[in-house]
Amino acid sequence: MIRDVEKRNKNYNAYVEQVTPKASCLKNCIKAFITGGAICLFGQILIELFKNAGMAKDEASLWTTICLVLASNILTGLNIYPLITTWGGAGSLVPITGFANSVAAPAIEYKAEGEVFGIGCKIFTIAGPVILYGIFSSWIAGLLYLLAKLWM
Amino acid sequence: MQKGSQSFKFDIPVYIEQTASVVGEKESEGPLGRMFDVVIKDPMSGKDNWEQAESALQEAVVDKLLMKTSYKKEQIRYILSGDLLGQLIATSFGISKYEIPHFGIYGACSTFGEALSLGALIISAGAADRLICMASSHFASAEKQFRFPLEYGNQRPKASTWTVTGSGAAVITNERQPVAITGITTGKIIDYGVKDSMNMGACMAPAAADLIVANFKDFDTDEKYYDRIITGDLGTVGREILINLVKEKGYDISQIHMDCGIEIFDPQKQGTHAGGSGCGCSAVVFSSYIIDNVRDGKWKRILFIPTGALLSTVSYNEGQSVPGIAHGVIVEHV
Amino acid sequence: MVFVKAFVIGGLICAAVQILMEKTKLMPGRIMVLLVCSGVVLGAVGLYEPILEFAGAGASVPLLGFGNVLWKGIKQAVDESGFLGLFKGGFTACAVGVSSALIFGYISSWIFKPHMKKK
Numbered sequence: 001m002i003r004d005v006e007k008r009n010k011n012y013n014a015y016v017e018q019v020t021p022k023a024s025c026l027k028n029c030i031k032a033f034i035t036g037g038a039i040c041l042f043g044q045i046l047i048e049l050f051k052n053a054g055m056a057k058d059e060a061s062l063w064t065t066i067c068l069v070l071a072s073n074i075l076t077g078l079n080i081y082p083l084i085t086t087w088g089g090a091g092s093l094v095p096i097t098g099f100a101n102s103v104a105a106p107a108i109e110y111k112a113e114g115e116v117f118g119i120g121c122k123i124f125t126i127a128g129p130v131i132l133y134g135i136f137s138s139w140i141a142g143l144l145y146l147l148a149k150l151w152m
Numbered sequence: 153m154q155k156g157s158q159s160f161k162f163d164i165p166v167y168i169e170q171t172a173s174v175v176g177e178k179e180s181e182g183p184l185g186r187m188f189d190v191v192i193k194d195p196m197s198g199k200d201n202w203e204q205a206e207s208a209l210q211e212a213v214v215d216k217l218l219m220k221t222s223y224k225k226e227q228i229r230y231i232l233s234g235d236l237l238g239q240l241i242a243t244s245f246g247i248s249k250y251e252i253p254h255f256g257i258y259g260a261c262s263t264f265g266e267a268l269s270l271g272a273l274i275i276s277a278g279a280a281d282r283l284i285c286m287a288s289s290h291f292a293s294a295e296k297q298f299r300f301p302l303e304y305g306n307q308r309p310k311a312s313t314w315t316v317t318g319s320g321a322a323v324i325t326n327e328r329q330p331v332a333i334t335g336i337t338t339g340k341i342i343d344y345g346v347k348d349s350m351n352m353g354a355c356m357a358p359a360a361a362d363l364i365v366a367n368f369k370d371f372d373t374d375e376k377y378y379d380r381i382i383t384g385d386l387g388t389v390g391r392e393i394l395i396n397l398v399k400e401k402g403y404d405i406s407q408i409h410m411d412c413g414i415e416i417f418d419p420q421k422q423g424t425h426a427g428g429s430g431c432g433c434s435a436v437v438f439s440s441y442i443i444d445n446v447r448d449g450k451w452k453r454i455l456f457i458p459t460g461a462l463l464s465t466v467s468y469n470e471g472q473s474v475p476g477i478a479h480g481v482i483v484e485h486v
Numbered sequence: 487m488v489f490v491k492a493f494v495i496g497g498l499i500c501a502a503v504q505i506l507m508e509k510t511k512l513m514p515g516r517i518m519v520l521l522v523c524s525g526v527v528l529g530a531v532g533l534y535e536p537i538l539e540f541a542g543a544g545a546s547v548p549l550l551g552f553g554n555v556l557w558k559g560i561k562q563a564v565d566e567s568g569f570l571g572l573f574k575g576g577f578t579a580c581a582v583g584v585s586s587a588l589i590f591g592y593i594s595s596w597i598f599k600p601h602m603k604k605k
Binding site: 022023025028029030031032033034035036037038039040041043044045046047048061062064065066068069070073074076077078079082083086088089090091093094095096097098099100102103104107108109111112119123126127129130131133134135137138139141142143144145146149 | 488489492493494495496497498499500501503504505506507508509514515517518519521522523526527529530541542543544546547548549550551552553556557559560561563564568569571572573575576577579580582583584586587588590591592593594595597598599600601603604605
């Protein structure tokens with residue numbers, strides 16, 4: 001009996017897969033390419049500008065990060081960033097601007113639920129995992145590096 | 153009279169006296185736009201947050217309904233209402249000012265069908281002379297609760313549906329009117345193990361198919377008995393699956409099937425993909441387009457089936473599938 | 487030339503992630519976590535630095551670059567202060583990105599109101 005249900009569900013899921021329309025992967029990839037490329041290009045322009053202003057490479061790159069995050073916040077607040085992602089998909093999700101969008105969006109949305117439990121908690125709903133697992137994986141990598149150093 | 157395993161036929165008829173619908177701007181720009189009673193252009197309805205905005209829809213629809221029927225609120229015995237938000241907060245804060253005895257109900261997007269079913273049973277049992285059945289949904293409050301904050305960018309898959317911003321309500325009564333509820337078939341929770349919450353049509357189609365077949369069996373009839381079989385919010389993907397599932401059981405409903413979610417939006421112009429969804433979807437389409445056609449006698453008998461996907465973000469994150477439910481209501485021109 | 491490189495490599499990374507999203511139906515949150523962790527790994531095995539040299543912003547702006555920065559930070563901290571560096575490097579390295587996102591995000595919540603989606 002349980003077997004029958006499992007079989008039915010498996011068949012049904014396969015059938016659903018078959019009838020569900022899919023977005024054109026190639027078309028979406030091209031859009032992601034253009035969007036992501038454009039954001040990176042904008043980043044490169046900023047880096048060059050800061051370098052021309054006499055900054056070292058690392059410093060220029062940090063200022064670029066700040067500028068990109070700020071730009072993303074403004075576009076998020078004006079409700080333009082979600083439109084870019086609707087068109088560009090991963091193209092505007094993958095760059096640092098996507099990360100900034102994931103922080104600003106809940107901050108604006110959850111303001112209604114208060115400063116602490118609204119904005120304070122919810123600001124991390126999407127970005128929190130990125131910070132947690134980024135820090136944790138770098139901790140693991142650092143630990144391995146440390147052990148390797150002691151071993152050698 | 154109880155029929156078959158899950159249906160009821162009303163020996164004492166229950167009538168739909170009046171309906172009202174309130175929708176948001178996007179819905180008013182859709183193919184059915186001109187049929188709705190009230191359009192609230194401001195998505196926030198002049199309130200401070202999305203939840204209150206949804207409450208405002210419910211408040212407005214009761215207002216409109218009382219105005220259309222010229223009943224005073226004291227003349228309404230009960231109000232049966234629900235929405236999609238946790239603990240039904242849109243309903244609680246929306247209708248509290250009317251001080252009408254209230255049953256809060258939850259059937260996900262099938263809530264309006266559940267309200268009509270229970271309302272009709274209450275009337276036929278003689279427990280009330282007149283009551284309101286109602287449901288609402290709001291794109292932004294649903295998106296915030298079930299998916300992402302609205303400012304967060306994401307790509308919606310082709311099979312996804314757009315939550316309707318709107319609220320529909322009906323006054324049902326035991327006094328004779330041209331539109332009657334003559335029977336109901338109550339759905340079972342049907343789970344075919346679909347886990348993709350962005351493909352709700354596929355999650356709910358088996359429940360709708362099961363209900364349609366049960367309805368035919370219980371009333372010992374087939375698809376020819378109805379002028380239209382109208383599901384709630386299966387969308388284009390769910391519609392295709394439904395027609396196939398019912399065909400497997402030996403009935404062809406492709407000619408008479410309609411879906412409120414498909415009717416309410418123009419996917420090309422409005423970017424809604426597979427169609428509309430939410431409690432409000434079937435409620436507003438029933439309260440405008442469907443009821444008009446039955447009242448005019450264009451459709452003599454229809455089977456109205458709001459469909460619901462029974463998921464929460466918790467069940468989804470815990471890896472559960474998305475079960476579906478459907479509630480069938482037979483509506484006739486009498 | 488640096489601009490072309492940044493555009494093409496940045497675009498390619500995004501297109502590759504788009505394919506991943508279409509094929510696996512992973513939610514954006516998971517994708518972002520995956521990218522940062524992959525960036526740490528690619529940095530640690532020494533693959534990311536050459537890409538960064540070649541593509542500039544094309545490799546530093548995507549979240550993979552964020553992971554690489556975390557790795558570089560922790561490596562430097564471990565070199566400087568040994569075991570304690572494991573608990574210093576990460577946050578030091580991502581300080582600018584995370585702080586700017588949080589600070590501007592919070593200020594945004596004062597200025598902007600939630601909007602309805604049109605499409």
